[in-house]
Amino acid sequence: MSMFRNFIRKFTMPTITSQADLVRYVVKVTVFALVISLAADLTTQIVFFTSWTAVLRTAIVTTLTVGVIAIPVSWIFGRAQRELQETKRRLEAISHTDPLTGLPNRRALIEAISSPTPATTAMVIADIDQFDAINDNHGLRTGDVVLQALARTIEAHLSDYGLVGHMRGEQFALISFETPIERIVNVITDMLRAVGRTPIITPTGAIQVTMSAGIAIRGPDDTFERLYGEADDALSEAKRAGRSQLRLSGRARQAALSGEAADRMNLILKL
Numbered sequence: 001m002s003m004f005r006n007f008i009r010k011f012t013m014p015t016i017t018s019q020a021d022l023v024r025y026v027v028k029v030t031v032f033a034l035v036i037s038l039a040a041d042l043t044t045q046i047v048f049f050t051s052w053t054a055v056l057r058t059a060i061v062t063t064l065t066v067g068v069i070a071i072p073v074s075w076i077f078g079r080a081q082r083e084l085q086e087t088k089r090r091l092e093a094i095s096h097t098d099p100l101t102g103l104p105n106r107r108a109l110i111e112a113i114s115s116p117t118p119a120t121t122a123m124v125i126a127d128i129d130q131f132d133a134i135n136d137n138h139g140l141r142t143g144d145v146v147l148q149a150l151a152r153t154i155e156a157h158l159s160d161y162g163l164v165g166h167m168r169g170e171q172f173a174l175i176s177f178e179t180p181i182e183r184i185v186n187v188i189t190d191m192l193r194a195v196g197r198t199p200i201i202t203p204t205g206a207i208q209v210t211m212s213a214g215i216a217i218r219g220p221d222d223t224f225e226r227l228y229g230e231a232d233d234a235l236s237e238a239k240r241a242g243r244s245q246l247r248l249s250g251r252a253r254q255a256a257l258s259g260e261a262a263d264r265m266n267l268i269l270k271l
Helices: 002-012 019-047 052-095 106-114 131-138 140-161 181-196 224-241 250-257 262-269
Strands: 121-128 163-168 171-177 200-202 205-207 211-217 246-248
Touching (some): 019 052, 106 224, 121 131, 121 181, 140 163, 140 181, 140 200, 171 181, 181 211, 181 250, 211 224, 211 250, 224 246, 246 250
Parallel strands (some): 211 246
Antiparallel strands (some): 121 211, 163 171
């Protein structure tokens, strides 16, 4: 019964994502309809057999009729299914994308952590230093331009190391899988330096900004909120230390200082 339902489902709810899928669906429906129709005709002809000429004539008529009906109907239905699935994909992409920066949003980041992930998972929270002053002095539109420019810079530096997203306001995030903590510290340090030395051109003039960041690594049973909380606490510590600062959670610091690059980590983190 289950096999029959799956068979029917392939025809009534097909997965069509490309033109090739659509053509294959039309061919399958047409062939299926033709086989059923010819089988019914053959059964009738056997029961009421008159001549092979009549059998052949009936088979030709059935084939043409099925083709005329099945091909356009299955094409229209298959195309409608394809458009529906494309619409669903677009809506899904929109629901996972921050409209201002174009980066994955908080929902996308939460789902990335909630799904099965490798044992070594790190989260970086990066925040613009004194962003409220930018909005107050230059206006919200200028603040949006700054966020958009920083989104491009952050993505360019970090996208090779995991999922880069916009959490909220002036806060960005990186979720990295199976990247050594020492490597993450290095790339975040480079990113913070690049942000600090690159003025952002806005409608009100060039603005120099800096960012600070906090890094945490995920424990075996940590939820998104637990991991985010540790990274956010590390970020708060970095903020208290000044501008363009980087701090690690307790577990991340221990992992960084126990690796082969412990001396370099000690120098970078000023521990």
